[in-house]
Amino acid sequence: MASAAPPPVLQPSGKWVVEYADNMCVLQRDYGTPENRVTLSFRPAPMTDWTSIFVFEAASQLPAERVPVNIGFSPGGAEVKGRLSSFNLSGASRRYNATGLSRADLDKATAAGVLSLDAGDNLRVAFSLPDFRKAVTVLDDCVADLLDQWGFSQAQQAAMAELPKPKYGINMNFPGTAARKEQTGANSARIRLDSRGKPSDCRIVEASQSKSLDWAICWGLLHTAFTPAKDKNGKPMESMFFTRTQWIIPKGCRAAGSGNYAC
Template sequence: MKTGGWVVGAGLLLSSAPLVAADKDEPVVLEPSSPWNMDYAEDYCRLGRIFGEGEQRTILIMDRYAPGDSFRLTLAGAATNAAKSGGEAHVQFGPGWDEQTVRFFSGKLGEKTPAWIFAGNARIRPLTEAQRAQVAAQVAEEGLADSTQIAPISEADEAATTQVRFDRPLHRPLILHTGPMKQALDAMRACTDELVTHWGVDPKQAKAQSRRAVPRGSPAYWIGPDDYPLGMLNKGKQGLIYFRLTIGEDGKPLSCHIQQSTDPDGFDKTVCQLLMQRARFEPALDADGKPMKAYYLSSVRFVIP
């Protein structure tokens, strides 16, 4: 697997000088100050770019943990000091796509840079109300849903997307001029297809599968309140843990891997131990209806009321 970062779409670099809104009610508009960078990490594909300079320097990160249309955002820079304890942010890709509300946790990128780490998945073009209902029905029936199959993002959609806007809870809206997103997201797709091969899964077979691995019973019973690590509970620590299970042809987990965690030392071991013991699936089926090796991605959130 490629592990180093490499530059994507250097030709998309516009002006390195930030555009500062003159009126306090107007958005702050920032142009790119770096090319897109595509990082082939071991557990995810990370697309990142820097906008603006100096005190306005802002970093946009889009992480994708498997093939699909959705991604997890990170926004880093001084603007995120507008909300230091987490909350919900209004995000809009475009111009023209509908605004979406995505929950975030406040944290840091590196040791010093304040950041919003988004917990929910975002898409360039969010689901409509009818599509959300379709996803909810699929989740109720199968325990998971694939929004890519319900409302795929086309290459024309990606090419038409040239900016991302962050609004509330920022004091002033922030607009990042990305340039057409298609070339950068092409690189993301190539990365996620390669990523799947390192899980022992054929990406072509996975795309053609007639059924995904479906949880037997509700995943909500795999890890419950009584499983909260005592040491973290006593410290008042909360956690958000994203995991990946590799599922065998018999529907049993072959391995558990933590893809991202807010507190690796406190929660990760507990999560994987319990999932390996309790998680069971109806196996994925290939195009011919035969059981096949597959993967399952989800998250666990430990919250103190």
């Protein structure tokens, strides 16, 4: 069976824009035409090796889904396999598509100057990335300033040699209240970690439209075991951790008890 032809590479219709805000740093650019606008957006997760990638396009009839996605950096080049969360934004005429890359893979996209995402019927698109390296440098500066505002100083950032990490992953249980109401959305939160990796002081950074989902992200973080950050002498140090979550009810499933599904 012949593979599908690669999608045409979209060219930008606007400039790179870095948004400095109290709760996030965002790099984005518009592509396509005013009638068929597609927005490519990058949001680093501070204190992690992860950068979320968002593609906003016209709303579709497709259901909210979480599906496999192949992320490529040049025609015929190596691909990274990931997962794509895709759903229509509530009350808007736009569809939200979210995946992400490690910093090493993001650097591959920077070097190639092209980023493609193939999730079949959910999303097949490729973007040209002119001047991306300069834009990412400004984005990195924004993240450093944001962490400083959150209370993790520039001096602490410079001293850190190893990022904190969840020991066994973060257990994000879909809350039963939200599942029964079929509430979906995205949110993010940050916590403080002491030198033993013990979490405290969870703060919602980007709220969803569901109090249950916002409660669940903090519950998950505060009940996660972390390996603490380390300084350049190998000594454990205080730090912070940030995570962003997309809450989607699996296709063909229904709520069946607290945080569980019958599929």
